Amino acid sequence: MTLRIATRGSELALWQAHHVADLLTAADPGVDVELVVVRTSGDRRLDVPIWELGGKGVFVAEVRTAVLDGDADLAVHSAKDLPAVPLDGLVLACVPERADPRDALVGGTLDGLAPGALVATGSVRRRAQLAWHRPDLRFCGVRGNIATRLGKVGTDGIDAVVVAAAALDRLGLSAHADEVLDPTVLLPQVAQGALAVECGEDDRSLRSLLAGVEHAPSRRCVDAERGFLAELGGDCDLPAGAHATLSGPSGDPSRIEVTGLLASADGHVVLRHAVDSDGDPAAAGRQVARHLLDEGGGAALLGDRP
Numbered sequence: 001m002t003l004r005i006a007t008r009g010s011e012l013a014l015w016q017a018h019h020v021a022d023l024l025t026a027a028d029p030g031v032d033v034e035l036v037v038v039r040t041s042g043d044r045r046l047d048v049p050i051w052e053l054g055g056k057g058v059f060v061a062e063v064r065t066a067v068l069d070g071d072a073d074l075a076v077h078s079a080k081d082l083p084a085v086p087l088d089g090l091v092l093a094c095v096p097e098r099a100d101p102r103d104a105l106v107g108g109t110l111d112g113l114a115p116g117a118l119v120a121t122g123s124v125r126r127r128a129q130l131a132w133h134r135p136d137l138r139f140c141g142v143r144g145n146i147a148t149r150l151g152k153v154g155t156d157g158i159d160a161v162v163v164a165a166a167a168l169d170r171l172g173l174s175a176h177a178d179e180v181l182d183p184t185v186l187l188p189q190v191a192q193g194a195l196a197v198e199c200g201e202d203d204r205s206l207r208s209l210l211a212g213v214e215h216a217p218s219r220r221c222v223d224a225e226r227g228f229l230a231e232l233g234g235d236c237d238l239p240a241g242a243h244a245t246l247s248g249p250s251g252d253p254s255r256i257e258v259t260g261l262l263a264s265a266d267g268h269v270v271l272r273h274a275v276d277s278d279g280d281p282a283a284a285g286r287q288v289a290r291h292l293l294d295e296g297g298g299a300a301l302l303g304d305r306p
């Protein structure tokens with residue numbers, strides 16, 4: 001059996017697709033894999049901020065279409081790029097073991113950056129939280145692959161950039177990180193560090209194969225964080241984040257703690273709330289979002305977008 005995997009063409013996306021391919025061939029040696037490289041609208045328009053292009057979907061829409069049109073059998077995404085609302089005809093069939101969900105600062109540590117330092121990041125979530133801790137910092141946008149972003153440090157007045165720690169790890173670039181920021185300082189983006197594998201909802205045999213490479217603890221955490229985002233009704237134009245961890249003894253997956261964050265774009269207001277639950281993880285994520293919106297004053301922040 002030959003499986004066609006749809007993926008973006010960046011170095012990181014190709015690493016992720018090859019990683020899933022390796023998991024599948026290890027689970028079933030009779031499987032062959034080929035990659036179907038798709039160029040997305042987010043890859044074509046590097047001069048425009050993501051939120052102006054339409055949010056998360058700009059990195060996955062064309063990749064998903066390849067599966068829906070029959071040009072590929074499954075799609076591999078960075079789970080953080082996947083919209084919280086499912087797409088008709090596709091199912092999130094598999095979440096492999098998650099990598100580090102944290103953010104990394106390249107160019108200096110948060111406390112060590114000079115007053116008024118210029119930090120490059122296209123994420124309103126990162127800007128808001130960093131501004132909360134360091135109101136003196138200045139920010140500018142940055143797009144492009146990881147190598148391009150790292151290359152911005154020391155050019156055009158840029159003192160530091162923020163990238164996902166998992167991206168550095170996967171590309172063998174971890175040595176570039178001056179500081180990996182704890183979630184208590186910079187709460188990660190929903191599902192950051194995780195991969196999402198989609199296939200046709202009616203493809204039972206492929207869904208069964210993909211279930212064999214699912215990592216159940218990672219799936220519970222991702223489902224909780226995606227539940228948070230779905231209830232919030234947000235996208236990457238919203239200064240929001242969530243981080244779920246297994247909170248039971250010895251990582252008992254029956255209990256999960258979900259922390260959510262909602263902020264003003266300027267970082268003057270940062271709201272956090274956490275829930276510890278032994279129930280449905282997505283429901284726990286939604287509970288966190290509802291608390292922030294209804295009791296934390298978060299509803300007033302929804303109109304404060306870039």
